Amino acid sequence: MALLEIRNITKIFGGLIALRDVSFDVNSSEIVGLIGPNGAGKSTLFNIISGFHHPDKGRILYKDVQINGLEIDRIARMGIGRIFQEPTLFMQETVFENVISGLHRHYQEAAWKALLHTPGANREENNKRDKALGILEFMELSSLKDELAANLPHGWQRVLAIAIALASEPDLLLLDEPVTGMNPSETASMIEKIRQIRERGVTVLIVEHDMRAVMSLCDRIIVLNLGVKLVEGTPDKIKNDERVIEAYLGKQVL
Amino acid sequence: MKLLNSSTVSRNSRLKLGAIIVALAVLIILPLCIESDYIKHLLIMVCIGTILGMTFSMLYSAGLITLGAAAFYAVGAYTSTMLVTSLGLSFWAALPLTIIISAVLSLGFGAIFVRNAGVAFVIITLIFVQVIVIAAGQIEFLGGWGGIMNIPRPDSLGPVEFVSKRDCYYLILAILLLIVVIYNAIYSSRIGRAWRAIKLSPNLAGTLGINAYRYRLLAFVIGSTTAALAGCFYAHYFQNITPGAFAGWLSIYVQLYAVLGGLEFYILGPAIGSVIMTFVPEYLRVVKEIEPIITGLLLLIIILFFPGGILGTIKNPPDFNLTQLKSRLNRMRISKAQGDKS
Ligand SMILES: Nc1ncnc2c1ncn2[C@@H]1O[C@H](COP(=O)(O)OP(=O)(O)O)[C@@H](O)[C@H]1O
Ligand SMILES: [Mg+2]
Numbered sequence: 179m180a181l182l183e184i185r186n187i188t189k190i191f192g193g194l195i196a197l198r199d200v201s202f203d204v205n206s207s208e209i210v211g212l213i214g215p216n217g218a219g220k221s222t223l224f225n226i227i228s229g230f231h232h233p234d235k236g237r238i239l240y241k242d243v244q245i246n247g248l249e250i251d252r253i254a255r256m257g258i259g260r261i262f263q264e265p266t267l268f269m270q271e272t273v274f275e276n277v278i279s280g281l282h283r284h285y286q287e288a289a290w291k292a293l294l295h296t297p298g299a300n301r302e303e304n305n306k307r308d309k310a311l312g313i314l315e316f317m318e319l320s321s322l323k324d325e326l327a328a329n330l331p332h333g334w335q336r337v338l339a340i341a342i343a344l345a346s347e348p349d350l351l352l353l354d355e356p357v358t359g360m361n362p363s364e365t366a367s368m369i370e371k372i373r374q375i376r377e378r379g380v381t382v383l384i385v386e387h388d389m390r391a392v393m394s395l396c397d398r399i400i401v402l403n404l405g406v407k408l409v410e411g412t413p414d415k416i417k418n419d420e421r422v423i424e425a426y427l428g429k430q431v432l
Numbered sequence: 433m434k435l436l437n438s439s440t441v442s443r444n445s446r447l448k449l450g451a452i453i454v455a456l457a458v459l460i461i462l463p464l465c466i467e468s469d470y471i472k473h474l475l476i477m478v479c480i481g482t483i484l485g486m487t488f489s490m491l492y493s494a495g496l497i498t499l500g501a502a503a504f505y506a507v508g509a510y511t512s513t514m515l516v517t518s519l520g521l522s523f524w525a526a527l528p529l530t531i532i533i534s535a536v537l538s539l540g541f542g543a544i545f546v547r548n549a550g551v552a553f554v555i556i557t558l559i560f561v562q563v564i565v566i567a568a569g570q571i572e573f574l575g576g577w578g579g580i581m582n583i584p585r586p587d588s589l590g591p592v593e594f595v596s597k598r599d600c601y602y603l604i605l606a607i608l609l610l611i612v613v614i615y616n617a618i619y620s621s622r623i624g625r626a627w628r629a630i631k632l633s634p635n636l637a638g639t640l641g642i643n644a645y646r647y648r649l650l651a652f653v654i655g656s657t658t659a660a661l662a663g664c665f666y667a668h669y670f671q672n673i674t675p676g677a678f679a680g681w682l683s684i685y686v687q688l689y690a691v692l693g694g695l696e697f698y699i700l701g702p703a704i705g706s707v708i709m710t711f712v713p714e715y716l717r718v719v720k721e722i723e724p725i726i727t728g729l730l731l732l733i734i735i736l737f738f739p740g741g742i743l744g745t746i747k748n749p750p751d752f753n754l755t756q757l758k759s760r761l762n763r764m765r766i767s768k769a770q771g772d773k774s
Contacts, residue, residue: 228639250638260639268632279629283641285622292621293614346640 180239181206181350181381182227187236189222189405196222197405199236204350209372209382211396211413213389215425218402220385221263224352227383228260229253240350255283259348261339263355263385269328273319273338276327277310280345310345317341317371333360337368344375351375353384357391369395393417401425459605463598472597476669478703478710479604483611483662485689485702487655490615492690493624493698494651495631495644496549500557501659502683503564508534508660509667509678510574513583516668523586523668527661534660535653542652546645549634561683569675579674586668600669607665611658612699618654619698627651685709692734694741701743708742 180203189197197219204210212220225231227238229250238246245253268276285292285306291299314320317337322330327338336356343351356372357365369391376382386392392399393413401408401416403425409416416422463472488501511533515526545556569577586594586603594600618624629637630644637644667673689709693701712730716723738745 230635249643250635251641251643254639254641262635266633266636268629268636270632271628275625279625279637280640282622282626282629289621289623292623293617295617342636342640 179206180204181241182383183237183239184223184227185237185239187223187226187233187238189219189226189231190234195405197226197233197402200402200405200407201236202400202407202410204381204383206381207376207379208397209376209384209395211392211399212383212385212402213387213392213399213416214402214408217404219405220402221354223402224260224354224383224385227253227352228258254346254348257347257349258352259343259346259350260352261336261343261354261356263358265332265335265339267327267335267338267342270326272324272326273330273341274310274314274323276338276342277313277345278306280313280342281306281309283346313341313345316374317344318367333364336360337371340371340375344380348380350381350383353382353386355385355387357386357388365391456609460602463601469597472601474710474714476597476601476604478706479601479608480662480666481686481689481706481710482703483608484659484686485693485706486611486615486699487659488687488690489695489698489702490655490658491651492695493619493631494627494648495634496546496648496651497554498557498655499554499683499687500561501655501686502678503557503561504534504538504656504659505663505666505682505686506561506564506568506675506678507537507656508663509673510568510663511660512664513580513667513673514574516584517580523584524589527664530660530664531657535657538653538656538660539649542649542656546648546652549644549648558683562679565675565679568678575673577675579672579677581672583667583671583673585671586665604665604669607661611661615699623647623650688731690741692731692741694743694745694747696740697743701741704742 182204184200184202184204187197187200188195200219200223202210212223214220222231226233226246227240229245229248229252233246236246237244240253240256240258243256245256245258248256268279271279285302287296287299287302292303311320311323314323317340319334319337319341322334327335330338336359340351340353340356353372357368360368365388372382372384372395384392384396393416396413398411399413399416400410401419401422408421408425409419411419462475466472466475484501484505487504488498491498491501508530512523512526512530515521515529516523521529541560545553545560548556568574574580585600588594592599592602594603626637626642626647629640629642630647634644689705690702691705692708693703693705695701709727713723713727716726734741738750740748
């Protein structure tokens with residue numbers, strides 16, 4: 179079943195056509211790769227799905243509901259999480275506090291109960307703390323939990339960004355270049371983590387330049403070039419596609 | 433990695449508790465040890481200033497910079513005054529009504545104002561406070577530019593008559609402490625965390641489902657209503673209000689309380705800033721004519737060289753050496769040169 183349907187999306191910035199009539203589906207529990215040279219429009223598409231930009235033409239359906247036009251936070255509450263290409267964290271807070279903030283939308287108790295520290299609110303707060311600790315454990319961030327986000331090395335900031343997104347318990351997770359800037363062993367462990375995230379029932383749409391990572395991870399790949407969808411298919415099909423190789427200008431990465 | 437074990441945690445919290453008890457004792461005993469009514473008046477103004485500074489900090493905690501902290505201070509003062517003088521209500525009936533009316537008004541205005549965070553909000557609030565002042569001055573019914581005189585003191589509560597400065601001090605202290613307790617609960621709850629989130633990164637907060645607009649509006653309403661409460665007390669304590677009292681310096685000063693004390697300390701910062709800004713100018717009165725200049729210069733120096741404010745500087749002391757100072761001056765020169773060019 180299609181969880182996310184991208185339908186004829188066109189986005190124009192001034193005179194620049196960043197996306198032209200792009201359509202594809204993402205099915206439940208898939209890992210789908212979105213690749214293409216710099217400037218292809220990958221991040222723009224992510225921004226449209228998560229509500230930061232509005233498309234000039236086309237529609238985005240999520241769980242059969244049109245979401246383009248909705249507020250960013252509304253889309254998030256419907257279960258779409260994302261990480262940004264640029265490190266985007268609550269830099270002046272600790273790793274633990276960052277993850278707690280990620281849990282925000284799952285608080286159930288009324289706010290006034292939290293202010294009065296009623297037993298129910300306290301129990302919920304403790305549950306959330308345990309949950310945050312569990313996520314830190316899963317992302318192997320436990321030992322860094324009291325460190326300020328700003329002080330983390332670049333690779334760990336990416337890991338934290340994913341931990342925060344996971345805390346919001348998305349059904350669909352958009353990852354914009356999650357392993358960029360990581361060394362091979364960090365990359366390998368991140369790839370493994372993304373697999374485990376999918377096993378937890380999260381659907382993943384991932385933008386990544388590291389071709390080896392993308393090919394090994396994704397069930398399906400969509401190639402964008404200059405705002406246009408070139409091809410779509412399994413990693414094997416993409417690897418051998420003439421147009422894809424050409425778009426990457428003979429870069430022998432595939 | 434600093435690993436706090438439970439014994440250091442409990443020692444810290446015991447230290448904190450001790451400090452709070454000592455501070456409370458001092459605040460309660462203070463007026464009994466002071467003869468001068470004038471000093472008691474200053475203490476009262478410190479409390480009011482702290483409350484107003486705290487409302488600035490609350491908006492700041494949600495990523496909003498207001499220059500209109502005095503606006504709802506005026507609204508509260510005028511609302512309560514009209515309820516008491518025109519409708520003949522008792523102070524104790526006017527107080528909750530003032531809170532409700534201000535909450536409704538701030539919800540209405542805030543719904544429009546907080547659509548724009550950033551510079552637009554700063555300017556809107558600055559204009560708003562001026563509009564409130566001019567409106568109060570132009571409307572005959574509100575006493576015009578001459579204001580309203582002979583506002584009654586709060587009605588006595590049993591044996592407490594609110595005639596003496598001491599009793600008024602205890603009233604505003606009680607209000608202040610209540611606000612501190614409430615603010616503290618809010619800051620440590622998920623509301624405070626959501627405010628910090630939208631301040632630190634509105635984009636990330638949005639992708640976590642936090643509605644920045646609603647949370648900013650909440651901060652605006654709570655802050656404005658708090659300021660109105662302070663205004664209500666002020667009117668009945670001072671017993672006369674004029675539009676001019678809410679214009680000009682007051683509206684700039686309350687913001688400075690928070691900056692001076694330390695922007696990141698949402699409660700203690702305004703308190704310390706208010707103490708200093710209330711007492712320092714008083715003792716500079718010796719050099720009366722140039723007092724505002726000295727106060728202004730001191731503020732400029734602190735803001736330029738200690739951007740963390742007093743508490744921020746104590747917490748993270750800068751290692752003051754000459755090279756650092758020189759490079760800082762250099763940077764200022766460079767940015768000034770660039771500013772001149774553009
Ligand atoms: N907010 C924006 N305003 C104007 N142009 C933009 C904006 N965002 C992206 N673009 C342009 O759209 C094109 C696609 O950018 P982007 O989606 O970031 O590419 P990718 O992520 O595939 O590298 C680029 O030419 C970029 O300059
Ligand atoms: Mg990009």
